[in-house]
Amino acid sequence: MRDLPPFSAIRAFEAAGRRLNISKAAQELYVTHGAISKQVKALENALGVTLTRRSGRGIELTPKGRQLMPQLSKAFDDIDIALRAVTEQSFEGELTVTCMPGLAATWLVPRLPQFFKSYPDISITILSASTRQRAESDLEILYGRPEWPDRNIRLLRQLDVFPVCSPRIMNGPEPVRKIDDLFKHVMIDEPGGAHWREFMVAHGKDPSLINRRLRFDDFNHGIVAAREGLGVAIGDDLTMASDLATGRLVRPLPAMISRQSLAYYLVVAPNLPINGPIAAFIDWLTLNIQRKQLD
Secondary structure (H helix, E strand, O other), rough: OHHHHHHHHHHHHHHHHHOOOOOHHHHHHHHOOOHHHHHHHHHHHOOOOEEEEEEEEEEEEOOHHHHHHHHHHHHHHHHHHHHOOOOOOOOOOOEEEEHHHHHHHHHHHHHHHHHHOOOOOOEEEEEEHHOOHHHOOEEEEEEEOOOOOEEEEEEEEEEEEEEEEOOOHHHHOOOOHHHHHHOOOOOOEEEOHHHHHHHHHHHHHHHOOOEEEOOOOHHHHHHHHHEEEEEEEEEOOOHHHHHHHOOOOOOOOOEEEEEEEEEEEEEOOOOOOHHHHHHHHHHHHHHOOOOOOOO
16 A cells, blocks of 8 residues: 555646746645645655745745656646546547747757657647747747746756857867856847856856857757857757767766746646547657657
8 A cells, every 4th residue: 555645735736836936826726825835845845845835926946846846747747648548539630739949959850750750640739839829739848937927837857057068169279168258159049048147157157257149049050050160059958969979069068057937837727638549649748858868
């Protein structure tokens, strides 16, 4: 017999951790703010660990909370799939997925053969999040803070971010051995320069010392520029995983930032009918995007 904490406490924590907001979790589960807080506290007491802490108007997950959250979300997804399976729901049909362009190009599309091997009768249309039309999409895979009103939101993956560059930079006359060496190179970033500014401030460096910049409004263009040795970019452990595994890009430094509030989320309309294709894709996506290693 399994010695588990109360299911209501587990369910409350999963909703709160996915939304990073007690009030939104309460709305989702049709209970009060106080009830969610009480249940989350009960789970923490049962486990003997702290899972959440206050952050601005919401909450953030502690390292233990981040460790637990993906497994719980996957467990609820598995329950959902199992219950739908006994109703003889068909895994065939069509669905439309809106996705961040960088994630689609570097992670989702290369893994779609795995999905189609398991679900050969499902057809998928992928839309770019930069030009998305919500009315046309069944599911959205978005990056940012969970601030999409009137939507159900599920945390998919938090990121570790760090500098990446071509091996030709590391093998060149000015390799990057310490953070100060970065200032000798072109810094690849988005138009506002936020990524490098965040990294430098987090490591006690003055971002105004950056004097050579190359900026793109398309994430994929920045990746290509880094591969071509045009400079050093800020990468992450999800979209850069394949490039790092194949050696097209390298991490010149161990320095990194673990982001908490900024993450990839699955965003769906609250009244969306979860049919077979949608349930299959959610289950597959949730399982695979949380893996730290490449297959």
